[in-house]
Amino acid sequence: MKKINWNDVRLVLILGAVIFLYSFSSKRNENRMLKEADIEFKEAEDFITHEKVNNLLIQNFGSIKSIRKDKLDLNSVEKSLDKNPMIDKAEVYATVDGKLKAIISQRKPVARIFSGENSYYIDYRGDKMPLSDTYTARVPLVTGVIDSIDKGRLNKLLNYINDDSFLKKNIIGLEVASTGGLKMKSRNYSYEIQFGRPINIEKKFNNYKAFLQDAIKDTLIEQYKTINLKFTQQVVCTKK
Secondary structure, three states: OOOOOHHHHHHHHHHHHHHHHHHHHHHHHHHOEOOEEEEEEOOOOOOOOHHHHHHHHHHHHOOHHHOEHHHOOHHHHHHHHHOOOOEEEEEEEEOOOOEEEEEEEEOOEEEEEEEOOEEEEEEOOOOEEOOOOOOOOOOOEEEEOHHHOOHHHHHHHHHHHHHOHHHHHHEEEEEEOOOOOEEEEEOOOOOEEEEEOOOOHHHHHHHHHHHHHHHHHOOOHHHEEEEEOOOOOOOEEEEO
16 A cells, blocks of 8 residues: 655645635735825926826726725726826736835927917927926927927927937926027026028037037137027027
């Protein structure tokens, strides 16, 4: 008669008990009601607030505490939040302790457009974005004949300014002429930057930076009325 290996029996029993307890615990966890929404913003800007995100959840799904974890449709929650014009992407999941975790990525404006009576942001994709009643972004103001300029080229230029730490701090305004050319305003100096059409962007801005370094050294910077960057081989200036 074969001898029973009690160690193997104990191992099987322990394994069975662990599986049973895990299944029981998992089922109880699924049947629990959610406790609250825990909202986290990836960016420091406040184009949308915790309160507004909470209100969006309540409008679409009712009280968070009335939702069972196993009945939670994460995809639907994410889609409802993504529809908000201030939200770029929402990631949603339920935590072990019963919270609805929402990680919010806000849209990133690169400029504010003034066109007639309309005022709005455009984001890095070139899409319109409404103004926020809780936060004002420090981005360049674009005025003038907006329809005269190619939107793709304008957006490429604005993204270039936004991605460059020096230009982002110093270029505060752009005016679009009827010809599609651009004039820019500096935060620190009173001269006008005549940029021309939004082509050869990198070359023109490199010329501007090189000019600025020399002009500051020579203490002549306050004497200039216009800085013309239209010619990629040189910077042409006029004095006051």
